[in-house]
Amino acid sequence: MTDITLPALGASIALGYLAGSIPFGVLVTKIAGAGDLRSIGSGNIGATNVLRTGRKDLAAATLIGDMLKATVAALVASALFGPAGGLAAGAAAFVGHVFPVWLGFRGGKGVATYLGALLGVAWPIALLFAAVWLATAKLTRYSSASALAASLAAPVALALTAGWGTAAVFAALTAGLWFFHRENIARLLAGRESRIGDKGTPSPSHEG
Numbered sequence: 001m002t003d004i005t006l007p008a009l010g011a012s013i014a015l016g017y018l019a020g021s022i023p024f025g026v027l028v029t030k031i032a033g034a035g036d037l038r039s040i041g042s043g044n045i046g047a048t049n050v051l052r053t054g055r056k057d058l059a060a061a062t063l064i065g066d067m068l069k070a071t072v073a074a075l076v077a078s079a080l081f082g083p084a085g086g087l088a089a090g091a092a093a094f095v096g097h098v099f100p101v102w103l104g105f106r107g108g109k110g111v112a113t114y115l116g117a118l119l120g121v122a123w124p125i126a127l128l129f130a131a132v133w134l135a136t137a138k139l140t141r142y143s144s145a146s147a148l149a150a151s152l153a154a155p156v157a158l159a160l161t162a163g164w165g166t167a168a169v170f171a172a173l174t175a176g177l178w179f180f181h182r183e184n185i186a187r188l189l190a191g192r193e194s195r196i197g198d199k200g201t202p203s204p205s206h207e208g
Contacts, residue, residue, distance in 0.1 A: 004084035012077040016089030019073035020096025020113055023103055024065030025050045028058050038103075045100075046108035048143075066108070067116035069093060074120025083121075090117030091169050098180060109180040111147045114173055118154060121166065125157050141195040144184035151177050 004012070025045040029037045034053040037045055047063040070093035078086025097113040099105040118126035129150045136146040151174040159167035178185070187193040 004081055004088070008081040008085055009088055012081055012085035012088040013092040015077055016070070016073040016092030017096040018101075019069045019089075020093030021100035021102055021107075022065070022069050022096075023100055023107070024069070025062040025108070026103070028061050028065070029053060029055075032058055034058060044108055045103065047112065063112050066097060066112035067119070070097075070113045070116030071120040074117055078120070087121055087166055087169055090121050091173060093117055094173050094176070098176070110173075110177055111151075114151060114154075114170075114177055117173070118170070122158060122162050125154055125161065128157050129154050137196060142188065142193055143196050144181055144193060145188060148178060148181060148185070 023045050025047065026037045029035060029040075029050060032055065034040075034055055037049060037053075040049060040052055047059045047066065050062045051059040053059075070090050073093045074086040074090035077089035094110050094113045094117055096107075098107045098110045100107040115126055115129055118129055132150040132153045133146040136149040137143060140146070155167045155171040155174055158170055184193060
């Protein structure tokens with residue numbers, strides 16, 4: 001991380017982490033009277049589990065909120081402290097979503113927040129991420145595989161367009177995203193992962 005002072009770096013990380021810790025899934029379901037999301041389905045705070053409440057509108061709101069909290073944090077930090085601040089805030093938002101201070105450090109898997117961080121740091125690569133996700137989903141109908149493939153493509157594209165520093169940060173986030181999807185990877189390898197559109201109770205295949 002270059003061209004940023006330690007106080008500015010610390011402020012960027014704090015801003016990103018606190019923004020990322022906002023549990024939109026828990027908040028929107030509670031406000032809408034849909035119950036405590038942590039006691040529903042898998043207990044995950046992401047949009048996929050919100051969908052288990054039967055409220056597509058709440059799931060969409062959660063997805064948008066989980067994405068934009070990283071985008072806003074990255075843009076604000078970038079405006080205040082420069083691109084390095086934006087990158088730090090975006091990465092910290094991902095960490096905040098996965099380990100939210102308000103929920104005992106038990107959060108989601110970070111896909112939407114990863115995409116939001118990309119949108120705030122390098123929006124063309126965010127579009128690439130979305131394109132890879134959609135293409136993989138169309139080919140395989142696996143939501144988790146789509147997220148994993150898209151997260152692999154992003155650091156490579158960043159290395160070619162935004163530099164090795166930015167690529168390295170997102171490579172670290174990709175490693176984290178894969179780690180948090182380790183159960184999904186095991187199910188994919190065993191042929192037991194739920195596909196997009198499968199009927200019945202969905203498994204926690206890809207929960208932001």
